[in-house]
Amino acid sequence: MKISQAEVRRVATLARVELDDDELESVGRDLNRILDYVAKLDELDTSTVEPTAQVVDFAAPMRTDEVTSKPAPEDAVANAPRSDKNFFVVPNIIE
Amino acid sequence: MSELTDELTDLGVTQASQRLAARDVSSEELTRAFLERTLALDQGTSQAIGAYLELSAESALDQARAADALLANGDPTAPLTGVPIALKDIFITRDMATTCASRILAGFKPRFDGTVVARLREAGAVITGKLNMDEFAMGSSTENSALGTTRNPWNHACVPGGSSGGSAAAVAARMVPGSFGTDTGGSIRQPAALCGVVGMKPTYGRVSRYGVIAFASSLDQVGPLANSVEDTALLFEAVAGHDPRDSTSIPQPAPDCRGSLHDGAKGLRVGVPGEYFGEGLDPEVEKSLRALLAALEREGASLVEVELPHTEYAVATYYIVATAEASSNLGRYDGVRYGLREGEDGGLTNMYGASRDAGFGAEVKRRIVLGSYALSAGYYDAYYLKAMKVRTLIRRDFDQAFENCDVLLTPTSPDTAFELGSRTDDPLKMYLSDVLTIPCNLAGLPGLSLPCGLDSKGLPIGAQLLAPPLAEPLLFRAARACEELVGFDQRPPEQDLAGGAGK
Numbered sequence: 001m002k003i004s005q006a007e008v009r010r011v012a013t014l015a016r017v018e019l020d021d022d023e024l025e026s027v028g029r030d031l032n033r034i035l036d037y038v039a040k041l042d043e044l045d046t047s048t049v050e051p052t053a054q055v056v057d058f059a060a061p062m063r064t065d066e067v068t069s070k071p072a073p074e075d076a077v078a079n080a081p082r083s084d085k086n087f088f089v090v091p092n093i094i095e
Numbered sequence: 096m097s098e099l100t101d102e103l104t105d106l107g108v109t110q111a112s113q114r115l116a117a118r119d120v121s122s123e124e125l126t127r128a129f130l131e132r133t134l135a136l137d138q139g140t141s142q143a144i145g146a147y148l149e150l151s152a153e154s155a156l157d158q159a160r161a162a163d164a165l166l167a168n169g170d171p172t173a174p175l176t177g178v179p180i181a182l183k184d185i186f187i188t189r190d191m192a193t194t195c196a197s198r199i200l201a202g203f204k205p206r207f208d209g210t211v212v213a214r215l216r217e218a219g220a221v222i223t224g225k226l227n228m229d230e231f232a233m234g235s236s237t238e239n240s241a242l243g244t245t246r247n248p249w250n251h252a253c254v255p256g257g258s259s260g261g262s263a264a265a266v267a268a269r270m271v272p273g274s275f276g277t278d279t280g281g282s283i284r285q286p287a288a289l290c291g292v293v294g295m296k297p298t299y300g301r302v303s304r305y306g307v308i309a310f311a312s313s314l315d316q317v318g319p320l321a322n323s324v325e326d327t328a329l330l331f332e333a334v335a336g337h338d339p340r341d342s343t344s345i346p347q348p349a350p351d352c353r354g355s356l357h358d359g360a361k362g363l364r365v366g367v368p369g370e371y372f373g374e375g376l377d378p379e380v381e382k383s384l385r386a387l388l389a390a391l392e393r394e395g396a397s398l399v400e401v402e403l404p405h406t407e408y409a410v411a412t413y414y415i416v417a418t419a420e421a422s423s424n425l426g427r428y429d430g431v432r433y434g435l436r437e438g439e440d441g442g443l444t445n446m447y448g449a450s451r452d453a454g455f456g457a458e459v460k461r462r463i464v465l466g467s468y469a470l471s472a473g474y475y476d477a478y479y480l481k482a483m484k485v486r487t488l489i490r491r492d493f494d495q496a497f498e499n500c501d502v503l504l505t506p507t508s509p510d511t512a513f514e515l516g517s518r519t520d521d522p523l524k525m526y527l528s529d530v531l532t533i534p535c536n537l538a539g540l541p542g543l544s545l546p547c548g549l550d551s552k553g554l555p556i557g558a559q560l561l562a563p564p565l566a567e568p569l570l571f572r573a574a575r576a577c578e579e580l581v582g583f584d585q586r587p588p589e590q591d592l593a594g595g596a597g598k
Binding site for chain 2: 030034035055075081088092
């Protein structure tokens with residue numbers, strides 16, 4: 001399956017990864033080689049096979065809904081590029 | 096360097112722990128010896144090993160002195176009290192820079208320890224610093240690190256393997272007696288093989304992933320590296336066991352792996368999968384593995400030919416599953432709450448794109464785009480769902496093989512350490528370095544690599560053992576039996592340190 005540069009750009013935008021024109025070309029080329037390779041999975045008939053999403057055989061463990069830890073707000077914003085009074089500061093979301 | 100210092104840095108984890116408990120040597124002396132050796136070998140020359148991203152010498156000495164106080168009081172001591180240990184920079188460590196070898200986490204200093212780190216501290220370990228890796232654990236040579244180069248201690252023109260290259264190199268060069276890494280597609284076992292050390296990946300779910308920066312959540316596992324099987328077992332026991340903060344954590348305590356460690360090879364059924372000895376395997380690697388198999392047989396093990404027919408589909412399966420999961424996991428790096436932020440003047444969406452463009456290296460971007468593509472509308476069934484089904488087939492192969500054998504023995508890597516820069520132009524070629532280690536991650540099995548010889552270039556060859564889920568005691572027993580038979584006692588050639596001058 002051939003992936004076009006437009007397609008690469010579309011997916012990169014979805015993933016919020018900006019690619020410049022050089023990167024777009026090389027990523028596209030690499031992607032096509034890899035996709036050609038993974039196409040070999042089509043050799044297998046998996047029509048009656050269940051997918052494996054997780055290799056552990058138990059369901060997600062549950063616990064009582066009660067507060068067991070109270071992380072300090074200062075810790076939460078300690079690494080923030082921009083913060084104010086324990087809030088994360090970002091550019092305007094609604095223009 | 097004094098003879099005494101060399102003698103101290105020759106100590107493994109178990110030996111060090113015994114000498115410390117006997118008050119034969121202090122943790123401060125021991126830690127200082129390893130730090131001195133690290134300073135001499137790791138930085139400062141063009142051929143330096145470069146295993147560490149951040150060496151925390153002052154903190155290590157403080158920890159060592161605290162350990163000495165505990166030892167002096169005859170306090171009940173935990174098994175790693177006073178033993179220096181280093182960590183791949185993928186482990187969240189309180190107040191220590193944690194970068195995942197990426198620019199996007201430059202300056203990030205966590206305010207908490209992950210579970211493995213907390214358990215190591217409880218066990219009394221002296222944490223010496225953070226080790227180099229491929230960025231976000233994506234790579235097989237540590238060349239994808241955005242923050243530095245790590246060289247193989249056996250040949251400084253060669254890679255140490257990856258993604259836990261720093262963890263393997265530091266142990267091989269005896270800068271530290273033990274280290275921890277992570278393994279998603281072979282990232283502990285392959286560098287262990289290329290650097291001539293022991294490295295182990297537990298059964299998926301045995302060791303907590305809480306506080307381990309996520310690459311592919313259904314594949315990632317934490318594991319130890321050391322210079323002996325016994326040391327590796329001790330390190331594994333110190334961190335394994337249920338953690339309520341990791342919902343994929345198996346609800347069982349750490350198994351006792353040292354009790355049966357010396358039970359030997361007699362009666363062991365060793366499976367040999369033909370698919371792992373096929374085309375593309377370096378003849379010297381094959382020769383070394385065949386010699387080990389013959390030795391096991393002489394010791395009373397029986398060799399069983401087994402088939403794992405879906406082996407050839409493992410790399411393709413992995414590069415869909417792992418990249419898909421990675422594209423999701425790496426979505427959190429957006430410049431909002433931590434890490435690199437750029438382009439905020441252009442608005443929020445621009446900030447996301449600019450931060451991620453500046454912060455992520457080429458391989459990371461490639462995998463995020465590939466993974467997003469595999470999950471996107473219209474392609475999910477053809478790629479991700481298909482890969483999940485093939486994963487089931489791969490697991491079944493192992494289940495069936497283990498009906499006829501106790502462990503599997505294979506080469507860890509199709510060849511030995513390659514030259515820096517020799518595979519960076521060809522991502523697919525790089526991916527195929529992991530062809531022998533990937534299936535184990537897809538199936539969630541425990542696996543271990545140990546050195547079984549050197550090739551004609553003097554580079555280490557690794558033998559891989561795989562065991563059924565939860566069978567770590569058996570895995571370590573088989574590994575110890577192999578280790579005894581191999582008698583690997585070679586060391587990387589020492590740099591000339593006379594007068595303190597490196598090359």
